[in-house]
Amino acid sequence: MEILQANSVNKVFFRPASSEARTISGKIKGWLSPPKQQFKVIDDVSLSVEKGEFVGLLGTNGSGKTTLLKLLTGILQADSGQLKVLGHHPVKERKAYTQKIGAVFGQKSLLWWNVAIIESFHLYASIYKLSRTEANQRIDELSSLLGLESLLTSPPKKLSLGQRMKAEVAASLLHRPELIFLDEPTIALDPVSRLNLMNFLLQLNREHGTTIIMTSHNMADVHHYCQRSVIMNAGRVIYDGRTTELLSYEHFKILEIKTLSALDEQLLAGFEYELVEDNYYRIKTSNEQAKETLSRLAFQPQVADVSISPPSLDHAIHHFMTSVRE
Amino acid sequence: MDIKVFFRYLQMSFKDLSVFRSDFVISILHILIYQGIFIIFWDALLGQLNTNLGVWDKGSLALLILVGLVFSSVRMLFFGFTTMSEKVINGDLDKYLCRPISPLMALLAEDTKIWAAGHSLLTCSILFVLLNEVYSFEFEASNFVLFVFSIVAGSLTLVLMEGCIALSAFWFGNIDKLFYLINSFSDFQRYPITLFPKLLQHFLIYVLPIGLVSSVPVMILMGSYGNSGVLLLAQLGLLGGWLLLFCWLWRCALRRYDSLGG
Incomplete structure (x- = not known):
């Protein structure tokens, strides 16, 4: 049962805008009535909740x-x-x-x-x-x-x-x-x-x-x-x-590897990785390459621990935000 | 808002204020000393001059000071108007707006200084009994009824004026200085209005009706105010006008509310 319906809801706020005035009278006018800028804080939001x-x-x-x-x-x-909640x-x-x-x-x-x-x-x-x-x-x-x-x-x-x-x-x-x-x-x-x-x-x-x-x-x-x-x-x-x-919008996995000593630079070539701390690597790999990456790195003799996980929600949201901005 | 909730708010407000008990006692002393000084001043002044100020003798001047306490009491009940601009600026009306209560009533009830109001009235009653021993006040019953009406209507008019000023915070933000400006006129309530020029007298009765909560009621009580019929109509008109303006502003104000902060 739908209990919340919002259709094309808009809300506008005003915030101070920078004054372009150069003359004294313009500045006085700006001080008495500061310029304002309108911005849409809620822009055509439609939503329904069950x-x-x-x-x-x-x-x-x-x-x-x-x-x-x-x-x-x-x-x-x-x-x-229009907004209707719980009738x-x-x-x-x-x-x-x-x-x-x-x-x-x-x-x-x-x-x-x-x-x-x-x-x-x-x-x-x-x-x-x-x-x-x-x-x-x-x-x-x-x-x-x-x-x-x-x-x-x-x-x-x-x-x-x-x-x-x-x-x-x-x-x-x-x-x-x-x-x-x-x-x-x-x-x-x-x-x-x-x-x-x-x-x-x-x-x-x-x-x-x-x-x-x-x-x-x-x-x-x-x-x-x-x-x-x-x-x-x-x-x-x-x-x-x-x-x-x-x-599921993110098409990559995170491979985390802990080692007893530093990994060879050549092994990591071509990967997007981050050295979290000494002998602790976080590697980003595409879903298609995940298996290959795992087999290439996980079985090195100095590897102590390995885990592979999907990206976090932070990553997913970041991805979403970035794609919207682009 | 039903009466039970209103009293619960008053109870909370009382508990909140009485947390600091020493403040409670000190404020009682403060009012006694502050009002006592004015009574002593008028008594000494007229004693030195050995005359009255027109229709104002020592007794009526002492009454003038007491009547000022009545208005202070009413004002304390509506103290929420004084804190309104801060609440608007900080977006503190949210908690009233998302609950099944009248936001205005809750705001006023939460910030009412009922103990201060009660104390002012108590101090006023004690002083009245004491001063009656000294000056032996005499007045007619009909004048007393008009006196009470004048104080109640005048106080409500002034409170509604303050309410309108408070509501302007929804448009202008911080309006504390405007409050101070209007409050500076309230000093006039301690002086007999008839001492001032006619123009100022009219201003203090019909524009900024400080006179309606001080000099005018005392003159009515002492039987020295002539046009009480006209005054009655004027007071009703003023009260009605400010009430309508306040209600309209409140409706507009809620639409302007930005709920800032957070």
Whole structure:
């Protein structure tokens, strides 16, 4: 069932432009009314999402991911195009719509800085009209799943970034939203906290059918958790498909070789390679040549360890971005 | 936003502010000393001159200072307007806009200084009782009703004016200096309006209605204000006009919101 439809959505922002004025009057005029330049931060974006999908929204800084998320959550209003999410117009039917969604913006906190996080949870529980019993039950449930039990009476200012992020997620999920938007939820988290949080989201997605749309710069998160990837560049969607398919666009493999002593330069001639550290080589080889490369290098007497792997999602996205720019 | 959520916000706001308890106590002392100085000043001045300032005697001047505290209380309830430009610049309205609440109500409730408002009113009541012992205030019930109406309508008008200024942050970004500029006029509330030239009096009643929350209500209460019928209509007109402007600006402002940061 399709729960999100965006058709030809556009959003324009203005940014300061450099002034060309040379005369004093021109400079005064420029100071009083600084020149502005219009740029399309979202450019004709069309997108549809099915119920239960886990979508990764990817792209470089300034590609429009967060702005798209803000349009989808109703924070921003589109300049043109149609947007319907969970049967609602996000802005015109804000109250009914926001009752069904959860939103976490990693860089913007919704918790009260000086007050115990449980108080913030109760505030959001009353905003979402949960009864006292329902709220307590849900707080207990989420605290246990996210490991927040011992932190409930601490204010956010006394928590680490990872703990705070988990609290932000919990506050946004109290009302069991059907659709969750997350903007860089794993930003600055340590690997353990990151995995815990991502596993928790995956559990929500698989066991409760919650639809999740997440932006991230962490390709490992997207690779392992998001079945679908949407790549944005300069406000446009340049890829929309399965994450595994995205990887198949790359026609090369990565061969990693650890040796006891340096490899002969002649053996490496003709390969694109990188010496990661002493006696540790990373070699890029085309899919067609992979077998030959492996047999040529892997059986040298000084080779201690060999591994061959497909390119990472970083490579795949880089490839995509480069091909679009070209 | 339902009343339960509103009170929950107030409760959070109170908890947030009372984290620093020493600030709480110091601010109580601050208001007492600050207002007390003005009362002592007027008392000493009129005592030295051994006369009244037109219709203003020592008692009505002391009342003028007390009435200023009422407006301060109302203003503290709407303190969110003062912090609005910072929130607009930092994109901090996001958290209200993606939740099923009225963003404006949540913003105001989150930043309301209810303890400061409550304290101002409490200080005002204590001072009133004390000063009544000294000056024995006398007034008619009908004047008291008009007095209350004038203060409430005047305070709301001024708060809505401040709200409109706050909303201009959606267009101009940082408008703190504009706030300071308008606030500098609020010093007029401590002085009897009739001391000033007619033109300035009209400005302080009908354009920037500082007089409506200070001198005018006191004169009404003391029975020395003549045109209370005209004033009543003017106050209603001003209040309605600013309310309409504020509602229109708020609707336009949300369309302008850029949600910067992050």
